[in-house]
Amino acid sequence: MYDRREATPVNLPDEGLARRAKALACTAPLQALDENKGSLRWVKAEVYQLAEIALHTIDQVTISMDFDSGASQDKVLDQVERFVALQASDRSAEEHRKVARHVLQRLINIGTVDRSFSETYGSVDEDGVYRRYAFEFNLLVERAGPEGNVYLRATDEAINVLVGALDTDVESAQIAAEVKLGSLIKRGRLAEAKLAAEQARYRTVQYGEMLRQLLDATTRDVRAVDWEHEVPKLLADALVHIEERYEFEHRILRNISEARDKSDEPLQKQRAAELVSIVRDCIRRHMQLQKRLLTARSLFREEQDRQQFAELPRRAVIDLHGQVLSPLLGLSLRDALLVSEGFFRAAVGPEPPALLGLPSLVARLLKPAPERERLGEEIPEPVLEETAAEKPPFTLEDWAATDTLLDLRDTPRPLSDLLTEAERTSPSTAALLLHRAVNAFSPAVDERIQRGESHVLVGVRTGDLLDLPGFGGDDLLLYSAAITTPPDDANTGRDTHVPEDVAE
Incomplete structure (x- = not known):
């Protein structure tokens, strides 16, 4: 049975x-x-x-x-x-x-x-x-x-x-898809051939993605990839695969071109043009994949040298969300404070002291000074550049005009009248006159005496305001006061006296 x-x-x-x-x-x-x-x-x-x-x-x-x-x-x-x-x-x-x-x-x-x-x-x-x-x-x-x-x-x-598949052999699936594509093209079934061409392109992308993941894993850690047996065999098979696919796809491309040229239907020509675009994209991806395959071994050697001398991580990275925050939210407030204080105390690390300790201070003080060169450091040769001469803000004519206006030995005059006359000459003359009048408000008598000048320009407030376009402030009464030098004093021999009119 x-x-x-x-x-x-x-x-x-x-x-x-x-x-x-x-x-x-x-x-x-x-x-x-x-x-x-x-x-x-x-x-x-x-x-x-x-x-x-x-x-x-x-x-x-x-x-x-x-x-x-x-x-x-x-x-x-x-x-x-x-x-x-x-x-x-x-x-x-x-x-x-x-x-x-x-x-x-x-x-x-x-x-x-x-x-x-x-x-x-x-x-x-x-x-x-x-x-x-x-x-x-x-x-x-x-x-x-x-x-x-x-x-x-x-x-x-x-x-x-x-x-519509999972965990299939990429190379076998692509070969089958391309054989199916070639058969459909020969029979003129371009609508179904387009679907087969798209599936072949998906497999090409998947094959390149598999190799890219291996190279990325090598960049992170060469020990995670078997470069002794698995990867060399995979690279050799991949190069053979690309060579075969390159020849087969070019034959398919010729057949599609013939089908496009022989057909008189616009729809067939359009489908053939779409197939040409898809197959050319597959050829481009295969050539790009071949370029990376040829440089894969040099990448492995470079990463091996780099990672061999790299410092190993001392501590694993903590997942703050999964290992700290989520468990912490389920605790009571008292327990959460204890855990938080312990975590931040360990995570922040020790804080350096604000003051030096006595042993380190004594060691620094007793440290011998570094030996210096007898002639000192080499002095660099200065580079001198010619600079354009700055144009003085006031001309000699402005100074001569203001000297004439400020020669007030006989009668004092207000600043407003002097500015009105100076503007008739030029604006720069009026600006220079205003500058000298402001300095006369608090004159440096000692400097004038040391320079041996006989008169000093003195300005006092009149209580009125300047009512001129372009000028503002208090009006001044200007006067040229004489400087007299009495006989030398017995003690210093250098005392001077200012006349009463200047003091007032």
Whole structure:
């Protein structure tokens, strides 16, 4: 008899079941967009197919990705906004932009700590026990660019969502896709060939992303990557793969060009032109990948030398949110204060004293002075530059005119009358006269005596104000007082006397 129970060994591990469960888990964030769109209060989202918008967003990011950089968030939003507008053309452009940004943020999973999705799946282990595991993944990730900008990259899980598979052999899948593409082109089925070409390009991006992750891991820690066996074999296989794909894609490109030239239908020509663009993009990505493969070993040697002499980290970085803040919020106020004081006391570190200690002060005082050179340091040769002669603010004619006006030995005169006469000569003469009159308000008699002058200009306030255009302040009464020197004193021989009219 045939026992059906023996033909179904349920106690053996089923790897295919786990892979299909992970494939469903990767599509869960896209399905959640349509399931929860009724809860969006800022838009009536029933008209939008958010899962399709999410697939289009991943598609745009994947196509725009490069080996060294990713996709610009603004450019991706511009492309997705056009697709959103096709679903609801009667809505405003602002709403289309908000919907596109909402889907993009959900794919990045903004709002979580590590920005990763987590789904639970089950699998039977080698002991025949069914166990549950947490599958954490990302669809779109943000990375910092060399110029400080932020760009987007699609993960392997996101690319697998586009092609409908998970954890497949990238090289085998790409070869199969290109063989299928060539067969479709030969049979003239260009509509299906376009889909196959897009899947081949996704696999090209995924292959380059896998190598880029290995090089990035090498940059962080060379010990995390097996450069003795795994990576050299991978680099050799990748170079052979690129050579084969390069020849095959050029044959496909020739076949597409022939199909485009022989066809008389405009739709066929348009599809053939789109295929030409996709295949040329695949060729460009393969050439860029080849360039990085040729420099991978030199990168490993440089990172090995750099990390060998780098100082090892002494202490692990603390997660302030997960290890400090979250547990602290669950404590009482008394316990939280004790934990906070202990954390900040250890985190801030010791504070240096404001004053030196006696041992260090004595050591500094007893430290011998450094030996100096006998001739001292070399004196640099000064560089002399000629400067243009400054033009004096007042000319000799201005000084002569003011000397004539201020010769007041006979009769004192008010400043307002003198300024009126000086302005008739020139404005600079009036400015010089005002300057000399201000100095006469408190004259330095001793300096005049030492210089041997016979008269000193004295100015006193009259109590009136200047009522002239361009001048303001108190009016002064100016007078040239004579300086007389009496006979030498017996004690000093240098005493001088100022006449009474000056003193008054």
